[in-house]
Amino acid sequence: MLATGVIVFREVIEAALIISIVMAASQGVRGRTAWISAGLVAGLIASCVVAFFADRLAMAVSGIGQDLFNAIVLLTAVFLLGWHNVWMQQHGRELASEMRQLGQSVLAGSRPLYALATVVGLAVLREGTEVILFLYGVLSSGEETPALLTGGVLGLSLGVAMGVAMYFGLLRIPHRRLFAVTSGLILFLAAGLAAQAAACLVQADLISPLGRALWDTSAWLPEESLAGRLLHVLVGYVAQPDGVQLLFYFITLTIIFVMMRICQLKPPALVEKP
Amino acid sequence: MKRRIELILFLSLTGHFLASNAAENPPDYELSLQDHRFTPSELVIPADAKVKVTIRNEDATPEEFESRSLKREKIIPGKSQAVISIGPLKPGTYEFSGEFHESTARGRIIVK
Numbered sequence: 001m002l003a004t005g006v007i008v009f010r011e012v013i014e015a016a017l018i019i020s021i022v023m024a025a026s027q028g029v030r031g032r033t034a035w036i037s038a039g040l041v042a043g044l045i046a047s048c049v050v051a052f053f054a055d056r057l058a059m060a061v062s063g064i065g066q067d068l069f070n071a072i073v074l075l076t077a078v079f080l081l082g083w084h085n086v087w088m089q090q091h092g093r094e095l096a097s098e099m100r101q102l103g104q105s106v107l108a109g110s111r112p113l114y115a116l117a118t119v120v121g122l123a124v125l126r127e128g129t130e131v132i133l134f135l136y137g138v139l140s141s142g143e144e145t146p147a148l149l150t151g152g153v154l155g156l157s158l159g160v161a162m163g164v165a166m167y168f169g170l171l172r173i174p175h176r177r178l179f180a181v182t183s184g185l186i187l188f189l190a191a192g193l194a195a196q197a198a199a200c201l202v203q204a205d206l207i208s209p210l211g212r213a214l215w216d217t218s219a220w221l222p223e224e225s226l227a228g229r230l231l232h233v234l235v236g237y238v239a240q241p242d243g244v245q246l247l248f249y250f251i252t253l254t255i256i257f258v259m260m261r262i263c264q265l266k267p268p269a270l271v272e273k274p
Numbered sequence: 275m276k277r278r279i280e281l282i283l284f285l286s287l288t289g290h291f292l293a294s295n296a297a298e299n300p301p302d303y304e305l306s307l308q309d310h311r312f313t314p315s316e317l318v319i320p321a322d323a324k325v326k327v328t329i330r331n332e333d334a335t336p337e338e339f340e341s342r343s344l345k346r347e348k349i350i351p352g353k354s355q356a357v358i359s360i361g362p363l364k365p366g367t368y369e370f371s372g373e374f375h376e377s378t379a380r381g382r383i384i385v386k
Contacts, residue, residue, distance in 0.1 A: 003376065003377065007373065007374070007376075054336060054349060054351045055351035055352075055354050058348075058349065058350065058351055058354065058356055059354075063356065063357050066348060066349060067348075129349075130338065130349070133336045133338075133349060133351075133374075134336075134338075134373075134374045136335070136336070137335030137336050137337070137352070137374055138335075138374075140334065140335055141334075141335055199345055202345070203345070203346055203347070203348070203358070205359050212345075212362075212363070212364075213343075213345075218342065218343075222342075223342055224342065239342065240342070240343065240345065242345065
């Protein structure tokens with residue numbers, strides 16, 4: 001039971017943290033709960049579909065189908081997160097004045113919520129497939145089902161609880177600074193996901209690792225420890241990073257950061273009122 | 275006599291060809307999973323070489339081959355197999371496990 005709980009918790013936590021950051025980032029936007037819930041449900045459905053076709057995916061593209069699929073899912077999330085941040089920089093000023101004028105309840109639905117909803121769906125898809133395959137294996141092996149299900153529910157609840165805690169922690173940040181903080185979190189989240197995508201491409205033998213395990217901090221902070229897991233999701237902590245992972249990490253960080261600066265420096269467009 | 279020389283020449287040439295061919299293609303290794311256990315549970319591979327490891331999952335349920343130190347993570351559906359390429363690696367011991375059955379599915383790769 002405990003082992004089941006631990007595995008489910010481990011998988012759930014990444015999606016839970018991503019959802020909490022996305023929820024905090026879209027604080028006060030009308031319709032965001034519906035959008036994010038839709039992303040969550042779509043992610044769950046997609047997980048079931050991918051789990052069902054897991055053997056075909058594993059065989060696809062001469063055995064690297066799974067790695068390729070993971071890399072595409074990750075890089076799509078990176079792109080959407082980066083785009084969200086750039087959009088926020090561009091429209092942050094308008095949003096701020098809008099908030100002053102009209103109160104935050106009317107933060108227009110013009111914000112790209114579909115980008116955040118898709119990120120949620122992709123995060124759920126990545127971890128959900130593994131959880132479903134794992135639980136399917138456990139159930140079909142006919143071991144003590146109730147105990148294992150209890151473990152699964154326990155792991156799920158614990159993972160969700162971590163996400164909820166993170167969300168309410170973020171909400172304690174004053175409103176003026178909340179978007180700056182969530183933008184920062186999303187920036188590092190995106191870079192970490194890009195580094196994960198690099199690892200998938202190395203595993204598929206599509207790119208060179210450019211130096212294997214440049215350093216090893218697994219003795220100080222093992223990646224499978226709770227702190228290691230959290231840092232892995234939040235800032236992309238990897239105990240034994242390959243060169244190409246660092247490259248992907250810093251390129252992503254730089255591109256999104258520079259794009260955010262460029263959009264921020266642009267003088268606010270004069271809005272002509274009709 | 276002439277025949278014999280020809281034969282030796284032929285054999286040595288084919289031998290040479292086969293040897294060089296083997297050097298070009300990465301050597302292959304096999305692991306199998308049965309009752310959520312790896313056999314063999316220990317593989318010895320050469321250092322600084324790229325090798326392919328075929329993992330056959332004989333169980334009916336899926337397994338996830340996972341190793342942090344090897345940086346590999348691959349789902350192997352039940353009754354099927356997957357190939358992972360590893361290396362070139364520095365000498366040392368690299369632990370791996372089947373994430374879905376961590377208590378029994380464990381093994382290591384020793385690089386010499």
